Amino acid sequence: MRRRLFRRFAFPVLIAAAFLAVAAAGCFGPGGKSTEDESSAFSDIPAYGDSIIEGSIGDVSGFLSAVTSDSASHAAAGYVFNGLVRYDKNIELTGDLAESWKVSPDGRKIVFRLRAGVKWHDGAPFTSEDVLFTYRKMIDPKTPTAYGEDFKQVTKAYAPDPLTFVAEYDRPYAPALASWGMHILPKHLLEQHPDISRSPLNKKPVGTGPYRFTDWKTGEKTVFDASPDYWDGKPYISRVVTRVIPDLATMFLELKSGGIDLMNLSPLQYTRQTETKQFKESFKKYRYLSSGYTYLGFRLDHPFFADRKVRQAIAYATNKKEIINGVFFGLGEEATGPYKPGTWAHNPNVMRYEHDPAKAKELLAQAGWDRTDATGTLINKEGKRFEFTVLTNAGNKSREQTVAIIQQNLAAVGIRVEIRTVEWAAFINEFVKKRNFDALVLGWNITPDPDQYDIWHSSKTAPDELNYIGYVNAEVDQLLENGRRTFDKERRKKAYFRIQEILAEDQPLVFLYYPDALPVVHKRIRGIEPAPAGISHNYVKWYVPAEQQRYKSFQR
């Protein structure tokens, strides 16, 4: 989740929203406000015990996050394992297994000071040897990991003493720090397994995290129990059960009947199906921006879209407010660029495109689309009609509805849009990778680190690479390079602010919206502190007051 940029609503089997993780992946926004006030007749004293049952649409595929790529697996691994660093509630990097770290003045060396006294769940001590082992596994060709690239940048890694770990680079690489959030693996249990994905640990993990692995029934549930000697204090809630419920309607019924305690709501459920008194008595809803945005992207070497004025005109013609209100019942925010409002990299003062069909027509006329044919469609000097196809992936209702609204919006200024929805794998392989599209509606996840080199740099346009719109801008290239070659936040901020200005003006894609994350949690669970990072950043500190505990039989 943390390391993936792409939002794959298309693929419910794999996106597998285990909701704690979705929230943890960074959901900021204006204060992360909860929708109603805490009111309780019960005492509010933290107590150990009880279970929390969460719903997930997908099953775990393995517990070693280095070799899995779906969010259900990453969420499950997050209970059991720790990295050296993690993102805190304000989406700032903070120590996890590392107590502290130091970046050398030239930015080429990171020295991690590890937490003392940390033990693996089997009692063995955690040391810098484990970190070194994890690093070696990440760059080992026998490890089928998609996350090895950041670690290959390391030129030298060593463990001078049991509590110190050093990584050296040949030049400063800012995203490197976040890459040490990779879960650290137990050397003593994995040493004898050349391929960690085939090791027993991928099915029965042993980690350093707040919860210990207890049970995994494939397709049914995973069970974790609180680790009594967790270095950050034993978690209050004794057991976490993740139930696999692939259908969201079923999941919602399970929530209402008490079968699960936590899930993510759809905008429809949030606004229309949860406003009853009965529901509010038992549940508390939360709302904050999720870390992703949806966009209308153009193939920039297409004759229609090579002209910036045309792209700007389409941005003016698109009614983002209508999309948010119509598709998300108002639960989202207009997007202005590739970073999330409220985070340090986000530049709030970029050019905005308020809905303005007149201005759109004016810009189109300037670009040579100054006459219409009998059907009211714009034509240019050569008599070419302004019509194109917008692709999106099938099975994602909100995107399909978004495209339909865009089609209406553009028809109003004389542009004819055909809509085509395609199954995910075919969509990627036959259209995106082959650059076989006019325009498409897709989404990107926003990672906590603002480095988006792979999306915008002009060198990243090969078939498997992600700048598939073909965006080329020398200044942006330089700024992307600057941004990742320094650890100085102010300098990075400057680079990313300027990138957002350029992107806003250039509109290589029309930034449409940031949807809201809408988790709901049973009211007996206390200690939830909504923050820019969502609600799950402090789940270890969640608790249920003694007299409200529901699942006594699980207690130990």
Added chain:
Amino acid sequence: MGRYVLRRILVSIPLLIGISIITFVVINMAPGGPIGVASDMNPKATAEYRERLKAYYGLDQPVHVRYIRWLGRMAVLDFGDSFSLDGRKVWDKIKERIPVTLLINALSMSLIFLIAVPIGIYSAVRKGSVFDRISTVAVFTGFAIPTFWLALLLMILFGVHLGWLPISGLVSLEYDALSLPLKILDRAGHLVLPVFLAAFGGLAGISRYMRSNMLEVIRQDYIMTARAKGLPEKVVVRRHAVRNALLPVITIFGLSIPGLLGGSVIFETIFAIPGMGQLFYQGVMSRDYPLIMGILTIGAFLTLLGNILADVGYAVADPRINTERAG
């Protein structure tokens, strides 16, 4: 008879191989591949990683080489390892799903036969009666109603409002702490809705089939003879008509055998049942070739087996069928 069965079995082998070739080629032609699941749209996945993964799964070989390797493994009943990230054996993955799917399908199929056959017979005997009309409307309603919709309605009624039945899953979370009778009760409770819904949708086919068979038989001369010699109507229907009308149902039974292991994706998804349908669907979506091939091969095998059993059963039940010449 023995020779007939043997010949049918021998003919089935090239058929099975043919089916496997076609499915193998077709799934490999589908856009995307197992590599894409982890690497598409992932900025950290490099070209080198893709190549490594391809070699890891043996996908760097041409299709025919891969097919021959697969066939070689299948010859010793080795289904291979799944391409999914857990890398488990395909057979292990299938094995753990079989009991659930088999149980639900066997229960719902028995329920279908137990209800649909009498309905069909009675409707035929009382053709045009109120019962005939009502049952016709009822079974076709069951056939026409979208299962997922009815399932949700029943979940809301019995699960949320009345609280009588669990909504989804196979067992309750407290299952392990329960005593044996309560365990059985808990499992049974979880099965009520899925089995009922699966049966409700399937009544139409069998009951209509039975009805038309029965109508056919009742018109025969020997039924008239039976009536003419003064046998009571009950005996005419039970001993003479029903027996003959049931004969073609054997065929349906045989053809239902592969269905015993084929789960329904929609069904299993809505009730959160980890069965064969979900396993296959996930396999297809992630292009897990060995898993897809494994399930399809089992399906093909059972279909051919069902055909043979149906024919043999028919031959046993109806001595007029000459097994020496039929083929």
